[in-house]
Amino acid sequence: MMDLRVVLTLISLSSFLHTFQTQESKTPDVTDLSFRNMDFAMNLYRRISRHHDNNIVFSPLSVSVSLATLLLAAGGSTRAQIAGGLNLASLDDDDDELIPQLFQDLLSNISLIQQNTALFVDHRFDLEQVFRNQVKRFFGADIISVEFGKTDVSRDVINDYISRKTGGKVREMVKSVEPLTQMMLINTVFFKGDWQRPFDPNSTEAGRFYVDKYNIVQAPLMFAEDKFFTTVDSDVGARVLRLPYRGGASLLIVLPDPSVDYTAIEDELTADRIFRWMKNLKPVKMEVHVPKFQLEQRYDMRELLPHLGISSVFLDSANLTGLSKDVGVKVSQVMHTAVMDVDETGTTAASVTSAGITTYSLPATFRVDRPFFFFLYHEASHSLLFMGRVIDPTQNSQ
Template sequence: MYRLFCICHRNLYRQRKAFLKGSFVQAAMMPTDVFLMVWSVLLAPCVWVQGDSSPNITDLTFKNMDFAMDVYRKISSYHDNNIFFSPLCVSTAFTSLSLGACGSTRDQILKGLNLDLLEHRGGRSGLIPELFQHLQRNITQDDALMFQQSTALFVGQDFEIEMAFSEQIKQFFGADINNVDFGDPKVSMATINEYVRKQTGNKVKEMVTSIEPFTKLMLINTIYFKGAWDLPFDPNNTENGRFYVDKYNIVQVPMMFKDDKFYTTYDKELKVKVLRLPYVAGSAMLIVLPDADVDYTEVDEEITATRFTDWTQNLKKRKLEVHLPKFKMEQSYALQKILPNLGITDIFQDTANLTGLSKEPGLKVSEVLHKAVIEVDERGTVAAAATSVGITAYSLPQVFIVNRPFFFFIYHESTNSLLFMGRVIDPSKY
């Protein structure tokens, strides 16, 4: 059995008390177990560039954004609760895994991630990992941004991984490869958890709580981001206010307040207000608030990478009173129930082809658990096919009150890379 762990965690605070937790994605092999853990924290939007030139980072982040919307819609079809996840966390995990996948298993992974056409356009199989590598370098080149990404392989003493897979995961993801004795679960868990604690600033203290007896390999990817509002809210101005979950359900939540100049716009077609809240060092949160007479479910199907890009390109600066609820979320998803709806099926079945990872027979992914954590307070976050027609910065209210269900996106602006997205239905729920 091959178990895969994918964890995504995100926190943003000006001070070092960022609140971060991990979670994991388990994958199973038969007769062995392999774990892939991904822990991530924050990135952003992008602009689509078409042409005959080879795909670049902008193309990658654009496609990753549409993948994010696909995953969001699948998750939202199950319930009407709060949602929060990291598309970059998931796509990085499966791109890493694709290095060891062959045939239709690999094809399905790339197609499900919306990356197959980029590879076809680039004309070579190593393009996608290279783009992820370049994306990481572009994000981390800003010393003012607290961003750290790492990949590690923990390999059982009796398990042999293919040399090509080992070399590629080192080359593209800078992976550390460590030998552990999975026959001694306590020691191996302690080794892995210590690595995760170190990579996440001691925020994720216990990533692995159990190890299956047939585990042979664990692949761990961590992405950590911590930041603070560029325009912090004054805690002295935070007061309890009403949040309208729906017309029949009203909750009291701490409502932050800030009177300043913000970038904002209005989408007349969707009837949503858009607000950009910048973090220091070039990242931002985009709040998308449907009008009071618009059900948020009407907006679900209309959010695309193109629409998002139109919003960010049409933002205009204006004096505004912003009222935003403090909220925390910790969400977990069993992605093996969601990703098959996006066409990623073989890897979860006995027909999985992971011979590029190892020649051991019967490898397949049995479980993919994704967990993401976010906390938003006064300091920061501890954690349409169309054009821009119908989007305007005029006729906006002087007050932007986020007191009903809304969407939010966290992104790194210079790379236009989306790291997290979610919706808040009830900010009092955690």
């Protein structure tokens, strides 16, 4: 039996989106892909959130790109499950290359991030030439020959690659290598963004952050007074704030009302709702208090993906004949690591409606002092790059 190990490495930094399209084009395009991928992201988020009550950060883009790469090699029910789990089944009916072509178009439009795909292939593994050509063509993949039998050497080669591609944010993604591994698929996403209007570090003060009814922590709260785009969603009981970065990226913060449990909003997260928040944003002069936070999370996607209908790829019966004609090729592991760092200058992580200015005699206040959600999205492509929640900004990992 031959195992194919797949590793997804994700580093989140920041991204921004604000316009959207409510009707699907007759011919699927990047906007359609991004909308569908956002609903996939919400489904994946809910699966992650059911495992614990801690902070969450992950990159829907990196997970999707890695699965789309496998789609090039998959057939039969294995392919159908991957496309269905990604919420892209309707795009996979007639043209096998439509989905990878759309991802290629998407990635070429997102210049704010450094995205890399790499295949580490055992020197004895017979990788199909068609697959080699396709992953290079659509995803610009690096194909690197290693000798997995030399476990320590191959591990170090892979970790060095990941560290270089993530600006040193992820140094030891791969803890160990099984000598029978035939291939590792690595996808990294890295972005470093500066706020359009940086926070003054001298204005950052310790403040109370209400983790829940019984737990209060002291967290460094950044402060700024300016015109910010904001909206209110009274249906779910939440306020929304957009913090822009330079170069077309923004961080969207969704703050549940004090009387609303954040878990109730999780069930309402959809692409439609998030796009509606974007549409309804209006500029308001206000005081903003936002906690600094550092997040690092690691997920075993093999535990999560079957809940989204993607299970065949892990079984002995997996159809990955496009990858190799060898019998019994399957995915043995899918790991995802995400890192995010938000401070006064901007964000480092390893993802506008025109209106009149509303002013008040005293500025309105947006104080983020309780659990909140964040979404990082790209304006031109409408693509959600990173998302998560902050339950306790003083805790950086689980």
